[in-house]
Amino acid sequence: MSQDVVAAALRAEQANLDILYARLDEVRDETARTLAQLRRTSTAGTPAARVERDAFLALHTENLVRLNAVEEHLCIGRLDMADGSDRCIGRVGLTAPDGRRLLLDWRAPAAQPFYRATPGDPDGTISRRHLTTSGRTVTGVQDEVLDLDAYAAANGRTETVGTDGALMLALNANRTGRMRDIVATIQAEQDQIIRAPLAGVLVVQGAPGTGKTVVALHRAAYLMYAHRDRLARSGVLVVGPNNRFLRYIEQVLPSLGETGVVMATAGQLFPGIDARGVDSALAAEVKGDLRMTRVLAAAVRNRQRVPAKAVELDVEGTRIILAPHEVDQARRRAQQSRKPHNEARVRFVRDLLERLAVRLAKALKTELDEDTRTEMVNALRASPDVRREVNLCWMPLRPEKLLRDLYADPDALAAAAPRFSAAERRALRRDRTALWTSADVALLDEAAELLGEGDPEVDEAAAAAAADLAAEREYAGRVLDMVSDMEPDAREMTTAAALAERYTASQTRQSLVDEAASDRNWAFGHVVIDEAQELSAMQWRLLMRRCPSRSMTVVGDIAQTGSSAGATSWGQMLDKYVPERWRLAELTVNYRTPGRIMDVASAMLAAAGGNPSEITSARQGDSPPSVEFVSGPLAPAVPAVVADELARSDGGRLAVIAPAALVDEVASAMLGSSSESGTAGGSSSESGAAAPDDADERVSVLTARQSKGLEFDVVLLLEPAAILAESRRGASDLYVAMTRCTQRLRILHREPLPAGLTGSD
Numbered sequence: 092m093s094q095d096v097v098a099a100a101l102r103a104e105q106a107n108l109d110i111l112y113a114r115l116d117e118v119r120d121e122t123a124r125t126l127a128q129l130r131r132t133s134t135a136g137t138p139a140a141r142v143e144r145d146a147f148l149a150l151h152t153e154n155l156v157r158l159n160a161v162e163e164h165l166c167i168g169r170l171d172m173a174d175g176s177d178r179c180i181g182r183v184g185l186t187a188p189d190g191r192r193l194l195l196d197w198r199a200p201a202a203q204p205f206y207r208a209t210p211g212d213p214d215g216t217i218s219r220r221h222l223t224t225s226g227r228t229v230t231g232v233q234d235e236v237l238d239l240d241a242y243a244a245a246n247g248r249t250e251t252v253g254t255d256g257a258l259m260l261a262l263n264a265n266r267t268g269r270m271r272d273i274v275a276t277i278q279a280e281q282d283q284i285i286r287a288p289l290a291g292v293l294v295v296q297g298a299p300g301t302g303k304t305v306v307a308l309h310r311a312a313y314l315m316y317a318h319r320d321r322l323a324r325s326g327v328l329v330v331g332p333n334n335r336f337l338r339y340i341e342q343v344l345p346s347l348g349e350t351g352v353v354m355a356t357a358g359q360l361f362p363g364i365d366a367r368g369v370d371s372a373l374a375a376e377v378k379g380d381l382r383m384t385r386v387l388a389a390a391v392r393n394r395q396r397v398p399a400k401a402v403e404l405d406v407e408g409t410r411i412i413l414a415p416h417e418v419d420q421a422r423r424r425a426q427q428s429r430k431p432h433n434e435a436r437v438r439f440v441r442d443l444l445e446r447l448a449v450r451l452a453k454a455l456k457t458e459l460d461e462d463t464r465t466e467m468v469n470a471l472r473a474s475p476d477v478r479r480e481v482n483l484c485w486m487p488l489r490p491e492k493l494l495r496d497l498y499a500d501p502d503a504l505a506a507a508a509p510r511f512s513a514a515e516r517r518a519l520r521r522d523r524t525a526l527w528t529s530a531d532v533a534l535l536d537e538a539a540e541l542l543g544e545g546d547p548e549v550d551e552a553a554a555a556a557a558a559d560l561a562a563e564r565e566y567a568g569r570v571l572d573m574v575s576d577m578e579p580d581a582r583e584m585t586t587a588a589a590l591a592e593r594y595t596a597s598q599t600r601q602s603l604v605d606e607a608a609s610d611r612n613w614a615f616g617h618v619v620i621d622e623a624q625e626l627s628a629m630q631w632r633l634l635m636r637r638c639p640s641r642s643m644t645v646v647g648d649i650a651q652t653g654s655s656a657g658a659t660s661w662g663q664m665l666d667k668y669v670p671e672r673w674r675l676a677e678l679t680v681n682y683r684t685p686g687r688i689m690d691v692a693s694a695m696l697a698a699a700g701g702n703p704s705e706i707t708s709a710r711q712g713d714s715p716p717s718v719e720f721v722s723g724p725l726a727p728a729v730p731a732v733v734a735d736e737l738a739r740s741d742g743g744r745l746a747v748i749a750p751a752a753l754v755d756e757v758a759s760a761m762l763g764s765s766s767e768s769g770t771a772g773g774s775s776s777e778s779g780a781a782a783p784d785d786a787d788e789r790v791s792v793l794t795a796r797q798s799k800g801l802e803f804d805v806v807l808l809l810e811p812a813a814i815l816a817e818s819r820r821g822a823s824d825l826y827v828a829m830t831r832c833t834q835r836l837r838i839l840h841r842e843p844l845p846a847g848l849t850g851s852d
């Protein structure tokens with residue numbers, strides 16, 4: 092390849108990139124000016140005029156956010172088409188003032204061949220060019236020929252232009268602690284998943300590092316582009332395994348210009364609760380089991396009581412009897428309504444008061460007609476005795492109270508869960524002050540279904556709010572007429588239909604995250620679930636309630652299931668909700684872990700009885716895991732090894748993954764060594780151990796479970812045999828830990844190594 096050809100290609104691409112950035116700057120300035128003008132516009136005028144102004148404010152603000160988000164790597168490449176035209180592909184669409192298309196959004200249908208065209212199926216293309224850029228400078232180009240004859244005819248040569256491959260550059264780059272988008276290098280099998288239809292449940296199964304997470308996030312961005320009308324209003328929910336993981340991925344969607352996504356762990360899916368407690372393996376398993384639906388239903392029924400014997404009540408000085416059989420009859424009738432507890436209570440109280448009114452009339456020797464009946468009922472309602480007894484029989488309940496009372500009372504547990512073993516019931520026992528766990532959240536949600544809202548005032552307020560929202564939506568439909576005056580690039584980034592929905596969303600978008608989080612009945616338009624193999628059957632039930640349309644992207648790897656309540660097959664969890672309506676897509680190339688390390692991880696898992704997926708690694712790497720025997724305690728040996736690795740890894744990030752019992756000791760050893768002399772690698776912030784939640788530190792000390800979904804340049808794995816023995820799913824945890832590194836895996840051990848795990852001692 093002549094240097095001249097490369098230099099000429101770089102020059103040509105630089106000239107084009109300059110035009111694109113100049114246009115981006117222009118559009119940004121125009122949008123900012125329009126916004127400033129709109130803000131200056133008087134807020135007086137008709138309500139409709141104010142609503143219009145707000146609609147445009149929201150639209151332009153959103154556009155500005157998007158335009159600012161695409162500064163880095165604005166243009167990712169180009170397609171040369173057989174018809175002589177070309178298509179520049181970028182993170183956003185841009186049009187020249189005269190309407191000429193300058194840049195095509197990577198999600199547009201016309202951009203699809205950039206990811207999918209092959210020499211066997213060039214789809215109207217001659218060649219594909221990948222661009223690497225740094226800031227606003229082109230640093231590399233790489234051409235892939237898709238139709239050789241046409242390429243030779245167009246370029247007068249068959250030789251392609253190429254600097255380093257964009258994919259290899261991306262894979263070899265040091266990690267930063269934050270996941271990056273992969274718009275420039277999405278692979279064909281990944282693109283198929285990203286652009287798959289919105290409807291239905293799509294399960295993306297794949298071994299470690301195959302890009303499941305990153306693909307699911309790009310799919311969310313794609314769906315929000317292709318179905319903006321629907322998803323802008325209802326929002327997309329992304330569920331991840333823990334807060335650290337959510338922080339690790341949180342920048343991907345904003346970097347693709349998409350906001351309005353709710354991110355949550357399974358422990359944050361019940362309004363007002365952020366579960367921080369931890370369950371034992373048995374408690375998590377029991378709480379995640381579908382048998383809990385029956386236990387909770389029984390717990391609720393057991394709060395609908397009949398007094399053991401007749402109770403005397405004082406009603407304004409008159410004594411009447413509350414007879415058990417009458418309470419029982421009122422209870423039965425209320426139960427027959429099949430309404431949730433708090434709603435059925437209204438009927439129970441009404442029925443019981445009617446019966447007591449008869450007794451009261453008799454005691455007062457009064458005829459019971461329409462007028463006196465109302466009088467009697469009012470007197471009964473005012474009686475403290477009556478109120479107390481009615482509440483004792485059928486108390487209005489919140490889910491939190493129901494569950495706390497159940498966990499705290501062995502008798503209540505025994506009555507609600509008679510078929511559970513004593514050990515299972517013991518596992519559920521908790522003090523009233525215990526922290527909520529993520530498994531509790533699914534139970535609270537189930538309890539909320541069984542209890543219902545039941546407060547008529549609340550219901551009325553909700554109905555009024557719903558009516559308001561409907562009226563706004565109708566108005567938003569009329570805002571459509573105004574779209575034609577919009578600036579072309581703003582139009583490009585939306586569709587006319589989307590504006591209508593977006594206008595409605597503008598009322599909620601800013602607070603969509605808060606609103607959706609505070610509304611248990613929020614129906615998300617699409618739900619992305621990551622590390623989905625970890626979810627229990629009860630958690631699936633909750634997620635299905637959050638997504639009545641069943642439009643979901645479910646990603647995970649059954650071989651990595653660590654939770655005792657997690658899935659052993661996808662059908663086990665999904666068949667009951669979407670029988671024969673979920674589809675499976677598989678990813679087969681590992682972009683993270685070098686092949687020589689992956690082979691050892693797979694051999695270990697197979698030797699432990701697991702079932703690792705067949706997998707090819709995009710890179711083989713230099714060496715298998717290095718294994719070192721340590722004769723003394725492990726923790727004190729760690730800082731020196733970390734210092735050595737940091738010195739070698741040139742700015743990369745490192746994780747020490749240890750058995751749970753060793754983590755604190757290792758973290759202390761790291762902190763001690765850094766405060767003493769900085770021997771562990773320079774400044775204390777570089778060498779000090781980070782808390783498991785801290786994604787920005789260069790060194791993290793984690794358990795295998797905490798490392799799920801994350802990645803590091805170098806992993807130092809301590810005592811694999813202890814991780815293996817930690818739980819019933821210890822082999823999966825160890826497999827996860829071994830597959831987190833992008834460059835090197837170093838193992839320190841004192842105990843004998845698990846079977847299959849061999850390396851270069």
Ligand SMILES: Nc1ncnc2c1ncn2[C@@H]1O[C@H](COP(=O)(O)OP(=O)(O)OP(=O)(O)O)[C@@H](O)[C@H]1O
Binds near residue numbers: 305
């Ligand atoms: N097409 C691609 N181009 C560049 N990088 C990619 C591509 N696909 C995946 N990667 C990178 O590979 C790494 C692994 O991706 P990701 O975390 O999404 O995998 P995963 O399947 O979710 O892994 P695990 O199940 O082990 O958590 C990430 O750094 C991701 O950016």
